Amino acid sequence: MANEVFLGYALFTDQGDWTEGSTAQTNDIFHTADGVFMSTIDNNTTAPGVGVEGWKVWFDERAIKKAEADRKTAEAERERQEAARKQAFQNGETIRQQTFETKESERQQAFQNSETTRQETFEAKEAKRDEAIEEVTTYNDRLSSLETQASSHDHDIDAIIETRLGAPDYNALPLLCGQPPILFGAGTPQEAIVPINWRQFDPETGEGYNWNGLPSAIGQQYINTTVDTSGRYIAIPGANGALSWKNM
């Protein structure tokens, strides 16, 4: 049975959706896409609608549906705009990113170029510095070598002065065991007659040593200045390291 709707004391019957072939009686309610309509006549076979004779608009859904449609349209438009906005944003981001990447790349390249230049400049300066250091090192080595040679020469000179020169005796032959190789005495070789050129012990300096009549070196000669013949003596080795004068 159709749904009965009491509206105050009036009875309306909700016949549901209008379909082709439907017949409405007075106060029958039919639903269409445009809304809810009440038949105002009996045996009404005209399709309900706004402004259609025999019908009364109970609930005009057209505005709602239009609004809904408008809303949906608006929503769609909004979504479209949102999508467009997003796309625009995305596009903007993309452009921004691309721009950023481009600028970043350019920046990096510029930095790299700058670094390369800086490095090349640094390396060039380093190379020059190294050259300078090497040159200084070479000079230092040469200087050190010269100092070493000078030190060696100084040492040699000192040693020569200390050990070779001593107290030069420019007026005599080279010494033999510290004494002249040829001695001259006023008599035969004896302790009491000190040869005139014998270097006696000097207590002040410690140089020389006292004559005692005996030779001090093999081959030492003694000349007796008081005679014309047989006055020459030569020191010859004897037993147990003894030296004696052999008269020649």
Add this chain to the structure above:
Amino acid sequence: MSKNVFVRTPKRGDCAVKKISNKKRMYISLETLDVATLDTTAYEVVGTVAGRIGDKNLIAYKNNTSHKYINRAWWYLSGYTLDGTDRTGVLSIAAASASWGNVSKTIAYNATTVEDFISQLNTFFTTDTDCLAQDWYANLEPDGRVRIHCNNISWQQCTNNKASTGFSLTGSCPEIIAKADMRRKHGGNGGEGAISSWKRALAYYRNDNGRDSYQGGRTSTQTSIKQGYPINLPTWLGTSTKNPGDFCAALREVYGEGEEGWIKFMRSCLPVVPCDYGNMGMHNGSERTRQLASFTFTSAKVTTPSPMANAAAYCDGISTDCIDKGEFWLGTTEEIATLMRDIEYGTNDSRLSDPVNKCLSIIGGSAISNGSHVWSCCRYGSNSAWCSYGDRGFFGGYGSMYGSYVAVPLSLWNDDTSLGED
């Protein structure tokens, strides 16, 4: 300052090295010596320059140790008869059992060959208590002589051992000629007493040591400047308490008063170096060292051939990759005089106090002290050899040959005139 500077003409204390590649002798100045930075793969450190003798540099090896001059004394026995009949011979030997007085040993033998005779001698030596204690032994020498030998442990052995009735005996170690003469600057000759270490002699004789002449004491008036031993300062000044009296006035007239005059007198007690007279006439110790080192022995107790003169054998035996055996030797009195002349370590506690010891300290070598007895290779008498006597600083001739004294290996090197060239 540059380090390890090589020089042509070294001074006392400079370091002696050898180039490893060709054994070239070289010198590094002491002032620049730095062992830590020296390339030891190229150079071997040998020792130090101890002085100069003539145109050569006296080199002291970096190490030295104490040894006996003669650790095994020997004699040559003759007078035996090898006719196969019963014979006897008498050896009179110093023995500890007689407080080193002589004990006669009558040795019976019957031999026809010298080998058999030697065998019978050794049988006696190993059965006689005194002979066994001294490890007496006999051997046949290549020249056919019979040599008898024993451990040298008391001076009486070399001086007093003799033979009699049936045997004849040479003196001890007859090949080693003794000389007891050393000329001093004051003109005196004679035995021990010439100053070997100036610093040690001054330190010792500054004191009132005693009455004996070797202590520097005098008990009678002295007029001769030819003093055998130095005189101690208190005796010189006439203030000695050990031998009261003024005995040196005449000497002070020659050399001057006070300590200053004493110093001048002490200088006169130095030996004449160089000199051909006496012991200083032996100018190179290599020949005497090789001679000493050539004597070896075996015995009942020693089966491996061993040296009989350990001090010489030690020096002669110095050998490394760069040093040939025989390159170093036990020094003559002349070489020891040059070595010890300026040694200060001993009277001074620091090894850096003289150039020789400073160099030895730097290179990690043994010290040479003027307080040590230092052997020469020169024999003084029957039982003694010349040494630089560490107690008194003079050349002592009573260093008994069995004493363990310092043996310093020495050598003579030329200047490095080819410095920088190989």
